[in-house]
Amino acid sequence: MIVSVASGKGGTGKTTVAAALASVWNAPLDAMDLDVEAPNLHLFLNPKIKDCRIANIEIPVVDEARCTHCRMCSELCQFKAISDLGRILLIFPEMCHGCGGCITVCPEKALKPGTRELGEICWGHAGEQDFFMGRLRIGEAMSPPLMREVKSYRKKLRGREDRDLIIDAPPGTSCPAINAVMDSDVICLVTEPTPFGLYDLKLAVEAFRPLGPPMGVVVNRDGIGNDAVLDFCSQEGLPVLTKIPFSRRLAEAYSDGRVITQAAPELTPLFKDLAEKLRQLSRASSPAKEATSHA
Numbered sequence: 001m002i003v004s005v006a007s008g009k010g011g012t013g014k015t016t017v018a019a020a021l022a023s024v025w026n027a028p029l030d031a032m033d034l035d036v037e038a039p040n041l042h043l044f045l046n047p048k049i050k051d052c053r054i055a056n057i058e059i060p061v062v063d064e065a066r067c068t069h070c071r072m073c074s075e076l077c078q079f080k081a082i083s084d085l086g087r088i089l090l091i092f093p094e095m096c097h098g099c100g101g102c103i104t105v106c107p108e109k110a111l112k113p114g115t116r117e118l119g120e121i122c123w124g125h126a127g128e129q130d131f132f133m134g135r136l137r138i139g140e141a142m143s144p145p146l147m148r149e150v151k152s153y154r155k156k157l158r159g160r161e162d163r164d165l166i167i168d169a170p171p172g173t174s175c176p177a178i179n180a181v182m183d184s185d186v187i188c189l190v191t192e193p194t195p196f197g198l199y200d201l202k203l204a205v206e207a208f209r210p211l212g213p214p215m216g217v218v219v220n221r222d223g224i225g226n227d228a229v230l231d232f233c234s235q236e237g238l239p240v241l242t243k244i245p246f247s248r249r250l251a252e253a254y255s256d257g258r259v260i261t262q263a264a265p266e267l268t269p270l271f272k273d274l275a276e277k278l279r280q281l282s283r284a285s286s287p288a289k290e291a292t293s294h295a
């Protein structure tokens with residue numbers, strides 16, 4: 001089962017929830033930080049990193065001597081990353097998504113694969129769990145290709161099929177967030193009971209609902225704000241999976257980089273119950289798939 005922990009905005013406690021969920025998970029688990037612009041799940045889980053490697057994207061490099069300026073490549077590229085000016089072929093590496101289409105379509109074999117560094121992928125152990133993380137190179141604008149590389153790196157390691165996966169998704173509702181959650185079995189939306197939390201929860205529901213996975217809501221910092229988030233969930237048929245009480249002790253645990261189930265062990269049953277509810281949500285939406293997944 002793949003669980004994505006997501007939120008419409010940053011600062012709602014998404015990573016706190018992902019780390020606490022991982023701490024109580026009762027089956028073989030991988031934890032993955034796909035908030036590649038600002039990964040911080042490792043600060044909670046303290047993994048022992050076994051391997052870090054550079055992740056590249058494949059970009060075209062032109063051999064001007066071969067190019068006949070037929071424009072087949074520039075007409076194909078939907079990202080406008082390659083442009084033919086008649087006598088010169090311009091390639092904009094930072095706009096290239098690495099699909100390889102231009103290289104394939106070139107009749108003169110004038111385009112060869114080159115590389116651009118996206119960032120790094122790290123893998124390690126956090127106790128009995130495995131941990132994966134992508135970290136975008138400073139100045140790099142495109143995070144989805146790196147996120148795909150992190151997912152694919154995990155798949156290449158043996159024995160992943162029977163392990164559950166918790167993804168700490170990037171906040172927001174743009175392309176990176178969609179890429180992170182799109183192949184999940186269930187999406188856990190973390191929000192807070194404030195007008196800001198409600199506004200961004202609405203955006204997240206609107207963005208993620210067409211993707212198909214069932215969604216449930218975790219209300220963090222319960223006790224501040226009002227009931228508008230609960231009313232919205234009720235109107236939308238979104239299950240409220242749990243409420244995490246607002247407390248100074250939890251805020252201090254967060255600021256110390258501690259998993260809140262360790263700082264406040266009385267919350268362990270709450271997160272175990274959340275894990276079970278996520279399983280039930282996934283099972284209800286896809287019984288056949290769940291029957292073949294772990295536990």
Ligand code: SF4
Pocket residue numbers: 062066067068069070071072073074084089105106107108109110111
């Ligand atoms: S498809 Fe090949 S030959 Fe045609 S413009 Fe592009 S690089 Fe040049």
Ligand code: SF4
Pocket residue numbers: 058059060076077078079080081082095096097098099100101102103
């Ligand atoms: S690899 Fe794909 S995205 Fe990049 S320039 Fe070629 S067609 Fe465009």
